[in-house]
Amino acid sequence: MVNPILLIIIPLGTAFLISTLASALKNTTKYLALLALLANVWISISLLPEVLQRPINVIIAGVKPPVGINLFVGPLGAVFSVIISIAGVLILLYSFKYIEGEQQHKYYTLFLLLITGSHGMILTGDVFNLFVFFEILAISSYILVGYAGDKNGFEAAVKYLILGSIGSIFILVAIALIYEGTGTLNMADLAGKFSTLDPARRLMILVFFITGMGVEAAVFPLNSWLPDAHSSAPSSISAVLSGFVIEIALVVIIKFVYTIFAMTEVLGFLAVAGVITLLVGEFAAFRQSNIKRVLAYSSIGQIGLILFAMSLNSKAGINAGMMQIINHTASKSILFLTAGYMIVKTGSYQFSDYRGIAKKMPVSSFFFVLGVLSLLGVPPFFGFFSKLNIIIAALHAGGAFYITMVFLVLLGTIIESIYFLKILQVFYARDTAILDVKEAPFLPLLSIALFSLVILLGFLFLPQITSYTGNIASELVTKLQMAQVF
Amino acid sequence: MNGILSVSTVLNTASAGLIVLGLYIVFTQKNLIKMVIGLDLADTGVNVLLVSTGYIKGNTAPIFSKAGLQVSQMVDPVPQALVLTSIVIGFGVSALALALIIRLYQKTGTLDTSKIRGLKW
Amino acid sequence: MRKFISILLLAGFVFYFATLAGGLMIPSSSADRKSVGLEILSRAKGETGAANAVTSVVVLYRGFDTLGEVTVLFLAALGISVFMKGTGEKRKTVLDQSFILKTGSRLLFPLMFLFGIYIIAHGHLTPGGGFPGGVIIATGFFVILLTSESVHFNKTVMSVLEGLAGLSFIGLGVVGLLGPGNSFLQNFLPLGKFDTVFSAGIIPLIYAVVGIKVGAELSSVVYAMKESK
Numbered sequence: 157m158v159n160p161i162l163l164i165i166i167p168l169g170t171a172f173l174i175s176t177l178a179s180a181l182k183n184t185t186k187y188l189a190l191l192a193l194l195a196n197v198w199i200s201i202s203l204l205p206e207v208l209q210r211p212i213n214v215i216i217a218g219v220k221p222p223v224g225i226n227l228f229v230g231p232l233g234a235v236f237s238v239i240i241s242i243a244g245v246l247i248l249l250y251s252f253k254y255i256e257g258e259q260q261h262k263y264y265t266l267f268l269l270l271i272t273g274s275h276g277m278i279l280t281g282d283v284f285n286l287f288v289f290f291e292i293l294a295i296s297s298y299i300l301v302g303y304a305g306d307k308n309g310f311e312a313a314v315k316y317l318i319l320g321s322i323g324s325i326f327i328l329v330a331i332a333l334i335y336e337g338t339g340t341l342n343m344a345d346l347a348g349k350f351s352t353l354d355p356a357r358r359l360m361i362l363v364f365f366i367t368g369m370g371v372e373a374a375v376f377p378l379n380s381w382l383p384d385a386h387s388s389a390p391s392s393i394s395a396v397l398s399g400f401v402i403e404i405a406l407v408v409i410i411k412f413v414y415t416i417f418a419m420t421e422v423l424g425f426l427a428v429a430g431v432i433t434l435l436v437g438e439f440a441a442f443r444q445s446n447i448k449r450v451l452a453y454s455s456i457g458q459i460g461l462i463l464f465a466m467s468l469n470s471k472a473g474i475n476a477g478m479m480q481i482i483n484h485t486a487s488k489s490i491l492f493l494t495a496g497y498m499i500v501k502t503g504s505y506q507f508s509d510y511r512g513i514a515k516k517m518p519v520s521s522f523f524f525v526l527g528v529l530s531l532l533g534v535p536p537f538f539g540f541f542s543k544l545n546i547i548i549a550a551l552h553a554g555g556a557f558y559i560t561m562v563f564l565v566l567l568g569t570i571i572e573s574i575y576f577l578k579i580l581q582v583f584y585a586r587d588t589a590i591l592d593v594k595e596a597p598f599l600p601l602l603s604i605a606l607f608s609l610v611i612l613l614g615f616l617f618l619p620q621i622t623s624y625t626g627n628i629a630s631e632l633v634t635k636l637q638m639a640q641v642f
Numbered sequence: 643m644n645g646i647l648s649v650s651t652v653l654n655t656a657s658a659g660l661i662v663l664g665l666y667i668v669f670t671q672k673n674l675i676k677m678v679i680g681l682d683l684a685d686t687g688v689n690v691l692l693v694s695t696g697y698i699k700g701n702t703a704p705i706f707s708k709a710g711l712q713v714s715q716m717v718d719p720v721p722q723a724l725v726l727t728s729i730v731i732g733f734g735v736s737a738l739a740l741a742l743i744i745r746l747y748q749k750t751g752t753l754d755t756s757k758i759r760g761l762k763w
Numbered sequence: 764m765r766k767f768i769s770i771l772l773l774a775g776f777v778f779y780f781a782t783l784a785g786g787l788m789i790p791s792s793s794a795d796r797k798s799v800g801l802e803i804l805s806r807a808k809g810e811t812g813a814a815n816a817v818t819s820v821v822v823l824y825r826g827f828d829t830l831g832e833v834t835v836l837f838l839a840a841l842g843i844s845v846f847m848k849g850t851g852e853k854r855k856t857v858l859d860q861s862f863i864l865k866t867g868s869r870l871l872f873p874l875m876f877l878f879g880i881y882i883i884a885h886g887h888l889t890p891g892g893g894f895p896g897g898v899i900i901a902t903g904f905f906v907i908l909l910t911s912e913s914v915h916f917n918k919t920v921m922s923v924l925e926g927l928a929g930l931s932f933i934g935l936g937v938v939g940l941l942g943p944g945n946s947f948l949q950n951f952l953p954l955g956k957f958d959t960v961f962s963a964g965i966i967p968l969i970y971a972v973v974g975i976k977v978g979a980e981l982s983s984v985v986y987a988m989k990e991s992k
Contacts (some may be wrong), residue, residue, distance in 0.1 A: 159940065159947075161940070161947050165933055165936070165937070165947070166891050167676070168830075168834060168929075169929075169933045170647060170932065171837075171929075171932060172837075172925075172926045172927075172929030172930045172933065173930060174924065175837075175922050175923075175925055175926035175929070176923050176925075177925050177926070177927030178922060178926075179919045179922070179923070214946075214947075215945070215946050216826070216827045216938070216946060216947050216948055217823050217824060217826050217939070217946060217948040217949055217950075218808075218944040218946040218948075218949040218950070219823070219824055222799050223799055223802055223803055223806075223824060224824050224825075225825055225826075225827045225828065227825075248663070259845065261846060262845050264840060264845065265841060266838070266841065266842075266845075269834065269837075269838055272834070276831070284724055284727070284825070284828060285825075285827060285828055285831070288731070288828050288831035288832060288835070289729060289831060290833050291731050291734075291735075291831075291835050292835060292838065293841065295734065295735065295738065295835060295838045295842065296838055298738065298742075298842070298847075299738070299845055300843070302742060302745075302845075303845060304751075304847060305845075305846070305848070306744075307749040307750060308745040310742055310745050310846075311746060311758055313742055314674065314739070314742050317735065317738065317739050317742065318668065318677055318678075318681065318739070321681050321685075321739075322665065322668060322681070322684075322734055324731075324735075325661070325664075325681075325685060325688050327667075328688045328692065328728060329688055329691060330662070332688065332691045332692040332695050332721075335695050335696075335721065335724075335798070336721070336888070337697040339796065339798025339800070340798065340799050341720070341799065341800075341801060342799075369808070371677050398791070413899060526764065535709055545754060552771070561707075564934055616655075620766035648789075649789050649832045650789040653789070662773045665769075665773060666769060666770070667828075669772075669773075670769055687858035689863065693874050693950035694789070696798075696800060697789050697931060698789070698790050698791075698792065698793050698795075698796060699789055699790065699791040699792065700791075700792075701793065701867055703817075703890065703950075704807075704815070704816035704817055705814055705816065705888075705889070705890070706808050706813045706814045706815075706957075706958070707815075707888060707889070707958055708815045711794075712807050713801075713804045714792070714793045714794070715793075716793075716800055716804055718796070718798055718800030718804070719800050719804060719807070719816040719817045719819075719820045720798070720799055720803065720820055720824075720825070721820040722817045722820075723817055723820040723824075723825050723826075723828070724830075725826075726817075726821060726894060727821075727825075727828050727829070727831075727832045728978070729968060730832050730835065730836060731832065731835050733776065733839075734835045734836050734838065734839030735835075735839070737843060737984055738837050738842045738843060740988075741842065741843040741846045741847060741987070741988065742846055744846075744847075744988075745847070746848050
């Protein structure tokens with residue numbers, strides 16, 4: 157068995173190694189980062205079949221939980237590790253050309269630490285350890301948002317940092333109350349002891365935790381940082397942040413509500429929050445003229461959709477939500493990455509300046525179209541199946557409430573398609589004002605092409621993917637047991 | 643010790659007060675430096691809350707060097723370890739925030755969030 | 764308007780905190796409380812051989828958190844160096860402090876350095892350890908920087924030191940992973956004689972690494988901040 161802790165140690169160790177060797181290796185440090193992430197891809201994929209048999213529990217420092225810290229790798233952890241590693245490698249590949257300059261080794265160090273934090277958050281079995289990895293993830297994203305060193309980047313980073321810190325304060329309050337009430341920090345142990353607390357205290361912990369995590373997950377009304385941060389960051393980082401960072405925070409919320417706090421009665425509230433987030437995101441995206449802000453607001457909309465699907469309190473809902481996460485990771489990465497080079501080549505963020513860009517950058521525009529179609533849920537792209545599943549799951553939940561919600565979700569999708577088609581219309585306009593614009597280099601296009609394989613061929617592997625997401629769903633709807641950890 | 647000033651009352655008031663004061667500063671002030679100070683205050687409040695979860699009345703530090711000290715006379719060591727982590731993280735975040743604010747000030751010439759265009763709080 | 768809303772929100776917070784949760788209850792004896800920490804207390808002495816139970820929690824039982832914690836500091840230092848690039852325009856005049864302050868701070872520096880090392884080396888016996896010790900060492904550098912602006916550190920040495928210390932932390936953990944215990948950060952050294960400096964297995968080693976890392980990181984943070992003027 158490959159030890160899942162390597163998923164965390166390898167990128168972390170490589171980050172330290174890059175810092176040690178930076179002055180000697182100069183600009184070749186990126187290959188070290190690539191090696192580390194390729195190792196992660198291999199490890200996470202080789203873990204998958206084993207985890208489906210039974211979850212892996214990794215003991216750290218030789219101390220059994222609940223006394224020590226453990227890693228708990230269930231289907232959720234394994235599948236998410238695969239998503240993080242693969243998206244990480246492809247975006248890293250894109251960065252090879254996209255990020256230049258003398259201090260690029262710092263970019264790769266930060267990128268690796270971001271991957272470390274993501275793996276840690278999804279794999280850890282300890283509440284406080286979750287907080288530590290959350291901070292690693294959050295701080296590396298603050299820095300990467302401001303990495304470009306322009307005014308907008310700093311503004312967005314400061315805003316993100318202040319809101320993120322408020323979020324982490326709330327999470328810490330929740331952790332303090334958890335330890336005070338139950339005397340344990342281990343998730344499985346906590347799941348058993350949480351019901352012994354009185355309901356008011358339970359609700360309070362839940363509210364603090366969801367509020368804190370909700371800042372990172374960009375749930376309305378805690379998402380005012382997202383459009384700035386995701387649009388001011390370098391495009392590769394926007395892809396990472398929209399691609400899996402907000403989803404991780406969201407999945408952690410869902411995991412806590414179902415398996416640890418086991419308070420499914422708040423799910424109705426979360427579903428409403430999800431739909432509001434969706435509508436707010438889509439309406440705001442409709443009014444934007446900056447292409448990256450459109451994509452950022454669309455991410456808010458998508459996260460709302462995923463939250464809605466996962467709050468349906470049914471396996472089908474979680475299953476559909478997971479599929480939508482995979483779809484969103486692939487398609488939003490494509491969109492941000494292609495938009496990145498359009499911005500570089502044209503020097504403008506306004507998509508109205510891209511009139512007729514499809515003639516000059518045909519490959520990029522083509523991939524952009526693919527991303528849009530999958531995001532909108534046009535058959536036969538992967539997004540169609542995930543959206544279809546969400547609607548079916550919501551209709552299964554029944555009742556006037558969910559029917560209304562489905563109606564609102566469809567409304568959101570319609571708005572989404574209107575503004576995306578507006579952009580495509582500009583891209584494929586007959587007349588063009590752009591003169592000397594060239595196609596993006598090969599390596600970034602390769603990375604984008606590999607992402608689009610996921611959404612193109614996703615429907616061929618639908619049975620396999622649904623078996624994985626189905627396993628995640630059954631993991632998430634059952635309360636965590638201490639016995640699973642031993 | 644069950645008067646108004648019992649240990650738990652003092653700790654609860656201190657932590658809740660610091661958190662509320664800190665968050666109030668963050669929400670209402672427009673000066674970025676003041677906001678960071680508010681965050682630090684709130685952070686301190688959380689640390690007080692966190693470390694107080696391990697306190698047991700009349701018990702002492704969990705160090706075994708002194709002969710004859712029983713386990714039942716010691717406080718819980720875990721919150722102390724947690725608070726160490728939390729302090730270090732808080733330090734890192736505020737240092738980073740201040741560095742960012744220095745740079746933002748160099749670019750915009752102001753610390754007032756209402757005067758910085760993009761920051762719609 | 765915003766003030767009003769935030770006061771309202773925070774008042775709700777206070778109310779909730781004070782009434783519904785009933786605040787924290789401080790137990791009057793350890794018999795009244797059941798927690799992981801108290802279980803650790805009863806076994807820490809035998810298992811880790813460290814006299815200071817907080818240290819055994821920080822370095823062994825929750826050593827993975829500590830690895831994350833030094834990573835956060837590393838990130839902060841890295842972030843500051845990212846943001847402060849290209850702002851080191853040389854000031855025209857170097858403002859050194861008076862001779863007395865300069866000499867005094869240089870006399871103070873070795874003492875602070877030594878004290879920092881003492882704190883780090885005794886982390887498993889007394890309150891203290893890698894973090895406070897590292898901070899004391901960094902303060903020594905800070906005092907020097909405050910008094911004489913013409914002093915320059917070698918940034919490369921700093922970042923190499925940070926990286927090496929981090930790698931050694933992970934290396935110590937991986938030795939445990941490859942060893943018989945097959946667990947990351949597992950103690951693989953003999954526990955030694957209780958309550959002496961050379962005891963508690965890998966705890967002093969990890970704390971030494973943490974001390975170096977914290978010292979180097981904080982010094983480079985201070986240096987980057989100072990350079991940016």
